[in-house]
Amino acid sequence: MTRLRVIQPVVDLFSQPDGLRDRQLLFGDMVEVVEETDGWSRVTADKDGYSGWVRSAQLGADIPQTHKITAPATHAYEQADMKTRDLASLSFGSTVQALSETGRFVETELGFIPAAHTTPIAEVQTDPVAVAELFLGTPYLWGGNSRFGIDCSGLVQAGLLACGIPCPGDSGDQEQAVGTAQPEDTEPLRGDLLFWKGHVAWVSGPNLLLHANAHHMAVAYEPMDQAISRILAQGDGPVTAHKRL
Incomplete structure (x- = not known):
């Protein structure tokens, strides 16, 4: 193959x-x-x-990648100068090969990318919710995995993969594979995941969720109790799992 x-x-x-x-x-x-x-x-x-x-x-072709994009999104420029023509736009999580570093820019196969928007590919982050928060305001897109459009499971996967935690692509598989199930009366903590049938959300703080959802048509914060009630009222059922990483 x-x-x-x-x-x-x-x-x-x-x-x-x-x-x-x-x-x-x-x-x-x-x-x-x-x-x-x-x-x-x-x-x-x-x-x-x-x-x-x-x-x-x-x-x-399989070109070894050396750096990954850690800004929500970035541009590759024609030269090591932000005033020159932009050649491509990349999302958080994309990977590139650094050919050289020129001052504040990394030269790649696509052009010159601001060095501040990249890190060496081996580095991992430590807070998946902080990664997910980079996507605030991103438009909701069914099946989306980028800063240009993302869905609930894409948002969870972006945070976990950036922290070196394996994660499937779909919320149903994530419910089975990610984290440890918590008893029903466990207080949700930042970094926990709440699952519904066909949906998943990050717990980002006390009574606060962060999720990509069709109600806001964006990645948004929503009070946890409000979201649970709204999702139940619209016919999508109760929370099916509370998982802790």
Whole structure:
């Protein structure tokens, strides 16, 4: 099987060629190509084992990545100067190869990226909720995984992967795989996860959730008791699990 990398800023991962978006991949994500047909490739993503179809032209050679984007989003410029033409926009979590460092910029295969927006790829963060908070105001996008559009499970995965914690791509799988279930009367703490059928939210503070949701159509804070009542009233059921990392 062929191993390739994503070479566009954000790539939809489809259920079938020209089908519906299931999730997204980011620039630099590594995949294993399982099958190719008519300009499409069925791939499995290294970061979470998610499988789906992408356009073959969105994949390229496996170039070792050295840095990752840790700002919510960034630009790659034509030169090491923010006043020059921007060539690409990248989301948090994208990875790039540093060719050189020039003052305040890192030269990459896409252009010059502000050094302040990158860290060496081996570094991990320690607070997944703080990572998720970088996405505040990001538009809600079903299956989204980037600063340009994200959903509830994408927000959870972004925080956990940035902290070196394995995490599946979908909320149902996350409920089974992530953290330790807490008794029903356990007080939620920052960094805990609350799950519903088809939804997940970070606990970001006392009686406060942070989640990507269709009610706000964005990543937003919401009082926990209000969210639990609202979700129940709209017919999506009660909390199904309270997990602690």
